[in-house]
Amino acid sequence: MQTPANTLRLYWFPLSGHSHRAELMLSLLGLTFEKVVVNLPEREQKQAGFLAKNAFGQVPVLEDGDVTIADSTAILVYLAKRYDLAGRWLPEEAAPAAEVQRWLSVASGPLMQGPALARASVVFRKQPDAAACERAQQLLAILEAQLEKRDYLVGSEPTIADVALYTYCAHVPEGGVSLEPYAAVRAWLARVEGLPGFVGMRKSSLPDVA
Template sequence: MHTAARPEQPIRLYRFRYSGHSHRAELFLSLLGLPYEPVDVDLVRGAHRQPDFLERNPFGQVPVIEDGALTLADSNAILVYLARRYDATGRWLPADPVLEAQVQRWFSVAAGPLVNGPGNARVARLFGRPHDPRTQETAQRLFGVMEQHLGEREVLVGTHHTLADLAVYTYTAHAPEGDIPLDPYPCIRRWLQGIEALPGFVPMPRPPARAGR
């Protein structure tokens, strides 16, 4: 059931500004037009390992949201919650079982090859982590599949943008920061431009070198 509910107070978003996981949550808050208060978590100085943050997420990861009495961690879980709670149109997380399953499939891609490929390549390049050549191979395989998938469609699932697109967007768009060019993938670039044209879109800033993790 979809409602037109609005939060009684701004949703608090604990984030790291250069985290793609944080960005997908912030992007969806903005696309929904929901009031939110960003709280920057200094991963460089280990703020995510301090007791007050671990009370919010024992895994010590961003993002975390606080919506009234609710505290919720994990970017994909946050996307699902916001869609079911605040998306009156029901378009972002379809109720149709086939389409919803396809969205969940792309969540798995976002948590697997997207992070292990372009996500980790970006971490290594920008934040001084050890380079693993497998990240390049994983990214190329992933982008090859995505390029073919997007060859005759504008979005990943169905006929309009869904949470699948948001889950996969950020680490794909910022793949060049990990020395993974997007020039060979015109369909992916077109898909990225479609997301960036959405009303309420907010970009993730490029971090300075060695900014954190």
């Protein structure tokens, strides 16, 4: 592991699963970092100071000296490339690298439209979203089939793909979707939670159904 020359600074929000991905990766890599809360309910993310860091006005953003990286999956790639010199978290070889990228795309697409949206609808808007729950169940069934064959999404070792998908899968019960039918997914979540340096995201204050 490479030691950072600068203070790493993570702009985040405590109930943001995208922010948690970045926090989890920093922690799994054993990196020391500073957290700066961006107050989403107060729309601080849309003010000029923050828009200068991310024109899309969203958390998370990572600063490493004069390098600024916006977008959670971009942050995972940056941290793996910059600080995991052994290449454990982001393989170099073509086929596994492409598989990791496939799951990062799933994290920004189906995971966002299913589990993340189902949770956000309940936690932030207090209006359950049945269509998002259905999409979440479809995705969990796909993950279940994948994880029945292997311990982690891209083989026998964890990669940034697992970090990208962990948070919203673990917290999908907050959106009203039970993890009960997905034994392989639950075993995978437990494996990720057992990794050295794992940190969880705090649960919403709402009761969940799992």
